[in-house]
Amino acid sequence: MSLLEVKNVRKIYSTRFSGNKVVALSDVNMTVEEGEFVAIMGESGSGKTTLLNIIAAMDDATSGDIFLNGTNIKDIKEHKLAEFRRREFGFVFQEFNLLDTFSIGDNIRLPLVLDDHKSKEIDDIVIPLAGKLGIKEILDKYPYEVSGGEKQRAACCRAVVMKPKLLLADEPTGSLDSKSTGEVLHLLEELHASGQTILLVTHSVKAASHASRVLFIKDGEVYHQLYRGDLSNHEFYNRISDSLQVLLGGR
Amino acid sequence: MRNVYFKIAVNAISKKRIVYIPYIFSTAIMGMVLYILISLSLDQDTSAMFGGQALAILSKIGSIVFFLLSMIFNIYISFFVTRGRNKEYAVLNVLGMEKKHLLKIIFIENIILSIAGSVIGIVGGVVFYKLIQLSLIKYMGGEINYRLTFSFIAVLIVLASYAAVYAIISVIQIIMLYVLKPVEYMKSGSKGEKKGKLYLFFAILGVAILVVAYKLESSIPPDLRIRTFMGDTTKKFVFASILIVVATYLIFVFGSVAVLSSIKKFKWFFYRKLNFINLSTLAYRMRRSAIGLGTICILSTLAIILTAALLTFITSADDYLATIVPESFTLEVTDDEGAETLMTYLDDYTNNSSSTQGVYDALPLLIRIQAGRIIENATVKQGDDLDMVYIIDEASYSSLTEIDPDIDNNEFGLIAKDKIKSFHDMDGMEHKLVNLDSSPKLESVYGSVNLLVYPGDIDMLLDYYLSNDVRYVSVIKGGDTVLWADKERIESEKESFREEFKRTTIYIVDVDGTYEAQYRAYLEVSGIVGISNTHSSTGEAMEFIGLYKGLTFLCTIILFLFIIMVSVTLYYKNLFEGIEDASNYEVMRKLGMDDKLINRTVYIQMTFSLILPIALAAFHALFSERYVIGVIKTVNPYVQRSFQYLTVFSTILAIVLYFFIGILASRTYIKIVKGQKKDD
Secondary structure (H helix, E strand, C coil), X not given: XXXXXXXXXXXXXXXXXXXXXXXXXXXXXXXXXXXXXXXXXXXXXXXXXXXXXXXXXXXXXXXXXXXXXXXXXHHCCHHHHHHHHHHHXXXXXXXXXXXXXXXXXXXXXXXXXXCCCCHHHHHHHHHHHHHHCCCHHHCCCCHHHCCHHHHHHHHHHHHHCCCXXXXXXXXXXXXXXXXXXXXXXXXXXXXHHCCCEEEEXXXXXXXXXXXXXXXXXXXXXXXXXXXXXXXXXXXXXXXXXXXXXXXXXXX | CHHHHHHHHHHHHXXXXXXXXXHHHHHHHHHXXXXXXXXXXXXXXXXXXXXXHHHHHHHHHHHHHHHHHHHHHHHHHHHHHCCCHHHHHHHHHHCCCCHHHHHHXXXXXXXXXXXXXXXXXXXXXXXXXXHHHHHHHHHHCCCCCCCCCCCHHHHHHHHHHHHHHHHHHHHHHHHHHHCCCHHHHHCCCCCCCCCXXXXXXXXXXXXXXXXXXXXXXXXXXXXXXXXXXXXXXXXXXXXXXXXXXXXXXXXXXXXXXXXXXHHHCCHHHXXXXXXXXXXXXXXXXXXXXXXXXXXXXXXXXXXXHHHHHHHHHHHHHHHHHHHHCCCCEEEEECCHHHHHHHHHHHHHHHCCHHHEEEEEECEEECCCEECCEEXXXXXXXXXCCCCCEEEEEHHHHHXXXXXXXXXXXXXEEEECCCCXXXXXXXXXXXXXXXXXXXCXXXXXXXXXXXXXXXXXXXXXXXXXXXXXXXXXXXXXXXXXXXXEECHHHHXXXXXXXXXXXXXXXXXXXXXXXXXXXXXXXHHHHCCCCCEEEEXXXXXXXXXXXXXXXXXXXXXHHHHHHXXXXXXXXXXXXXXXXXXXXXXXXXXXXXXXXXXXXXXXXXXXXXXXXXXXXXXXXXXXXXXXXXXXXXXXXXXCCCCCCCHHHHHHXXXXXXXXXXXXXXXXXXXXXXXXXXXXXXXX
């Protein structure tokens, strides 16, 4: 059984007054296996983020089903959704989404606190993890006091602190310079190597080249997919670029 | 081009309706109340009301106080309203608009806001003025007149006040515009909580200043007299008040952050879901919202003091009236003819003979008791204790005080400031004295002189004097000594003396009806031949009632202003915090925070930010007691000392009121925070 199964997912937005309909996702089918690092690529407006939100149960699909470990997300009751999201998913966003009201350390602790962990337990989890991700020194600082790369590493740390089944990353390198981008991608690779399943949404070929499989989404459908196989990052980068050219050329 | 500025200004206002509409209405309400107060002070119908002259003067003072308070508040709120506009000006500046063009936009915006506020305010004022005036006439008494009135002068003054307020606001905005650095405002990143050792220092300083201020207020003597309270005491109180304002802001701005940061150190407490989110959010928010909370605290202090003072005043008013007007009037009738005329008159006037409440005989004897002895050949000095002693019988005392004096045959009762246990008469005979209580009614008949209560009736007392070798007896009437007699004279003129005493009869008359009717009756009766030494406090009572009702009205208006101020401050505080926090809550929702938890955190934070200012305000109010009571005593010297209980009661009232305002404000906040979810 796949960890994540997306079956015939369709999402149509209709405007409130005119009733115009916009098809964001027409018919998406895909799976993610446990331990996989999958990247979803596509142009702006292709429906990548919509798909990610539907998978994370933050948006409803017009039709179709999402299964996580065999559980249909639709069947989860409204009042259990927040807990489900907290325990099953980790999130990394393009704009880091660290809260200004908390220090870096407290930002990381937040999911554990929301999950009613004891304070000692929390530090037993957070401090070694922060050490592993190289942000132990900035735990007491506030988000405005650290660099973009450090913020995103902290966000990654927060995303995996609950040991989620699936780490969802939406353009995690979109707001970073090339050095920080390299650091964050390396971090994602390390997390993947330690067994974390990752679903990355990006339009950056460089970011996607770190994944083990890349899905191309176009006009609301999964149009094509590439497996890394034994290719190096560089070789995989070239393959992705070629596919993108075909994808764009096919317009 | 001019049109462009106008369009930008109008667009800004219409797009931010959620900000500007409450602003326009709050300024309009202030304009409306100002119009009503000025019209009341100018309208002749007001002065014609029962107690209307006091009301007209109070309205005039009230309109000045109201104008000053609303002006400060308007300027303060304008900072809220224009918050976030600087970023917009910065963008327009970068896009090529010069500062003088931005100035035009600001100017047009202020013109629109002031016209909208003043027009709605004046229209509302004209409409509600008649309604308020009619209710006031009904409340205070007077002739109802349905003629519609419109005060052109009031309109002019209201317009001038708007012009003044917006001129000040414009000047502040111009200064802010000229120091505007576009690049800084276009940076989006928000800042986190700032830490600093100075926070603790300023927090301690705030507490220290507060302690000094409270000590100063406590050093005000508990029984202020008008003379002392007008001078140094007022200076002391004003100084203490300034210290309290400074301390309040220091405590909120620095103390709150210092305390919250300290609590965060207790990990077992801090790392609990609700505490974690609330403490972090509050510590972060406090830097900005602390000023707002300090303002709410100051406004609440004023509101609580005003409510408690008003309630103290209202609850003491009847006691005061009962003291100064226990009956319609008192008179002394010196002959039977006068008594007859009086009774006929009263029967005619009231058709009810029961309106005569009591007829009391008194034997006004002038004796002097010093150091427990009656002094021979004493000269009368006004003001000396026990110089003048009236002697009344036991029955009169009981009837006037409703107290059974319980004195034995060899004793006298004494009502005097000095508590004396016994005295010797000039023959060396010792008489025991039982100290008795006075009553307002007793004082109204005899004045605040010393009284000896004789155990028996006055005839017996006279016989006692005549048979017991008393050498000196002087009889006074109406403050003059009419008879002074030694033993020989008493013997020789025994009968005429008894006659003189008998003729001095004091009537207490209570006519049914309003004080105005009682006063008219008094004026008529005091003109009857044979009636002398008349007294009535109904005129004073009428003045007091006018003042009391006028003050009640004015205080209610000012309380209304405070409620509007607190509501508007809370509304804007929540509106802008909601806008700023919306993205944070969205992130927390993504991280697994449910809506129930969001609601709970919002309500807890709201409770915290309302309870703190009210709690501190209650302390401020309690410490102001001595001075406030002093001020009330200038109007009502018989004020009851219930200010503290009424302060607690007013605080509870404020909490109930804020609870409802808080719920409304929290809903606005939650709506904004959750609205973010739908917009995504």
